[in-house]
Structure formats: structure tokens, C-alpha cells
């Protein structure tokens with residue numbers, strides 16, 4: 001939405017805003033849920049049961065086509081390929097992909113227009129952007145095919161959870177659907193066409209949360225989708241009132257999902273949680289199935305590599321950085337894009353029978369990892385343990401300033417006492433080591449990122465790998 005339209009939207013009554021959301025839904029419906037969508041969903045439903053060899057063959061074929069297209073139509077890649085003496089015929093399988101240099105965020109910023117394929121009209125492409133949690137927002141363009149493929153991959157996972165297009169879904173995402181200045185409910189807007197209701201993630205407060213719950217009870221969604229931290233707030237609130245709100249499934253994405261969040265969400269909504277990992281860059285999409293043994297790397301979406309600091313592949317089970325190549329966005333192709341996220345590939349196959357490899361459950365942003373004074377790397381999920389018994393904390397955040405200093409921001413509940421601080425610092429100290437100083441700070445609230453995301457751990461110490 002452009003600024004003027006956004007202003008008009010914000011000043012309009014709720015009924016007009018609902019109509020806007022529904023009209024937008026109608027546009028999306030025709031564009032993204034038409035015949036093409038159903039045809040591709042059928043194809044992707046079949047592909048998920050392909051043998052590993054057949055999936056590799058699909059990737060090889062797609063990659064050959066992509067590289068040929070890049071050489072012929074994308075000025076940036078013509079230059080890169082000439083410079084590195086790569087001919088399209090040099091790329092025959094996924095194993096040849098390493099001949100390409102990695103593509104960084106900086107490369108995209110500096111070469112934006114030469115990354116756009118010449119045989120696409122600008123009007124055929126839509127703009128996407130990252131929230132820039134790492135401090136620098138980034139834009140790119142999508143063609144229609146990738147929008148469709150993303151949608152199909154998303155719905156394929158929803159069907160793993162028993163949710164189908166047309167089912168009622170409540171969303172708690174980063175988009176501002178209700179003006180921030182609004183003080184009274186409704187804090188939600190409806191897309192009548194799709195049966196979706198978008199709840200504002202920015203108005204959740206002790207005062208308002210009851211009205212959210214009432215609306216959810218009235219709407220009776222089959223599923224709920226949102227950032228783990230937001231869905232967790234609602235779950236904790238329900239549980240504190242000894243209430244539940246039964247759903248068929250809950251979906252989370254976009255932030256690290258911590259074990260205690262999963263536990264509370266599954267309990268409060270009496271359903272299984274299906275996490276997924278995708279990037280706005282649309283080069284990777286990893287989805288959890290009903291076996292919950294990790295996140296399936298959808299091989300029909302893109303090619304994923306996990307590498308060390310020299311961009312060499314790490315062994316299965318070892319942590320490394322994710323490099324990904326999207327197979328469908330020919331409008332602005334990204335080959336070997338360095339994501340900045342960290343994961344490990346699981347050695348075992350999923351018991352569900354699908355041959356998509358499994359990625360670790362917790363995929364972490366590099367800046368979510370604490371480096372201790374003695375050089376150990378502590379994943380943020382490990383630090384959740386000391387917080388488990390802390391019932392007097394509404395919210396917290398861990399900030400590593402440097403190798404020696406950790407700041408803990410705490411939003412206290414009324415029963416919080418100094419005893420809690422003592423317990424917390426001692427338990428964290430056991431994990432971080434005695435050389436690190438832990439400073440506790442009491443705050444009224446913890447700011448979200450621009451995209452409304454919550455970051456529990458922020459480390460300012462650069463990672464060594």
C-alpha cells in the first residue's frame with residue numbers, strides 16, 4: 001500500500017477497512033487461488049512423495065533452466081559467469097552449483113537493477129522486502145510464478161495439518177491491520193472471501209487481551225497462525241485463566257520457536273503446532289510435518305546448502321550457515337544467496353516417508369547466538385531453561401553487549417522480587433560461565449522490530465564461523 005492509500009485506510013471506519021481487506025483478498029483469490037494454484041498444488045502434492053533421486057533430478061532440471069535464463073537475460077549473472085568462466089553448459093547438476101560465488105545482501109543492494117531479468121516487464125513483478133532485523137532492510141522482486149509456488153508450498157504444509165483453503169484461519173502477523181493509534185476494539189479485520197481474520201499484533205495488552213479472546217471464541221477458527229512470541233502471549237493468557245481454545249492446528253514462523261512456547265501453545269489450543277521457516281527472499285521454505293521430527297527442506301522450492309565460514313559444506317548434524325538458491329523466481333533470480341541464518345541438517349530421514357531432508361528444529365539467526373568469554377557458543381534455546389520457573393516475569397530479553405557483558409531486560413509482574421533476580425543471574429551464570437557479568441534491568445516493555453517481530457536474544461558479538 002502506498003502512503004496516501006495507507007492514510008485513507010487508517011482514517012476509515014472498520015467496515016470500510018474490512019471491505020478493503022476483503023477486496024484485496026478477492027484480488028489475491030483470483031490471482032493466487034485460481035486454476036493455476038490448484039493445478040500446481042496437485043503437482044506439488046505428488047512431488048512430496050518422490051524418491052530422493054527423482055527430487056534431485058527435478059532440481060537438476062530446474063537449475064539448468066535457471067542458469068541458462070540467467071546467462072541470457074540477467075545482466076548481473078552474465079557478468080558473474082563471464083568473470084568466473086562459467087558457461088551455462090558447466091552447470092548440469094546441483095553438485096556444479098558451487099562454481100557460482102555466493103550472493104550477499106550487499107551484492108543485491110549494489111546490483112539491484114542488473115539482477116532483474118530483461119525479459120520481464122516491471123509491471124509483472126511485485127516488490128518484497130526483509131524487515132531488516134540485522135539493521136539493513138532489503139528489497140527484491142518476485143515474479144508471478146514464485147508467488148504461486150510459495151502459496152502452494154504453504155498450503156501443502158497446511159494440508160499436512162488438516163487445514164484446507166476456505167477453512168477459517170486467525171492470523172497474528174507483522175502487518176499493521178489496525179492503526180497503531182486505535183485505543184478501542186475491534187483490533188482485527190476480516191477477509192470475508194478467504195475466511196481469514198487478521199488480528200493486530202500491536203494492540204495486545206493486559207487491558208485488551210480479553211477482547212481478543214472473545215473475538216477468537218466468536219470466530220471459531222480452525223487454525224491460528226502467527227509469530228511464536230505473539231501466539232505464546234495468547235496461550236499463556238488462556239492458561240493463566242485455566243482456559244483453552246481448541247483448534248485443529250497452530251502455525252508459527254519468522255522467529256525462533258522455543259520449546260516452552262511450543263508446549264504452552266499446544267496446551268492452550270489443544271492441538272499440534274506446525275512451525276515453518278521461510279524467507280522473504282523466497283529461496284528456501286522448510287516446513288514441519290505431522291511427525292514433528294524437524295523441518296522438511298522442500299526440495300521442489302529451492303536448493304539449500306549448509307556451509308562453514310569458508311563456504312564449504314559442513315557434515316550432516318553440524319551447525320553451519322544457510323546458503324539457498326530459489327528455483328522459481330526467474331524475474332529476479334537469487335543464486336547461492338547467503339541468508340545469515342544458522343542450522344544443521346539432520347542425519348535421519350523423517351518417519352513420515354517424505355524424502356525431503358530434515359533441518360534442525362531450531363533455526364537461529366547468527367545474532368541470536370551468545371559467544372561466551374571462554375569461546376563457547378550458546379544457542380538461545382538453551383538459555384530458556386533458567387526462565388522456565390520464573391512465573392513473575394511478563395517478558396524478557398537478553399542482550400550481549402560484548403564478550404564480558406550481558407544485559408537482561410525484564411518486564412516484571414506484581415509478585416516479582418529480588419529473589420527472582422538472584423535466582424536468574426545465578427542460573428544464567430552457571431550456563432554462561434563465571435567470567436561474564438550479568439546486568440539485570442527492569443523495563444516497562446520490550447520494543448519489537450519494525451516488522452513487529454520480537455527478538456529474545458540479541459548478540460552484538462560477531463560469530464566466529
Ligand SMILES: [Zn+2]
Pocket residue numbers: 289290291292296350351352353354
Ligand atoms: Zn516428515
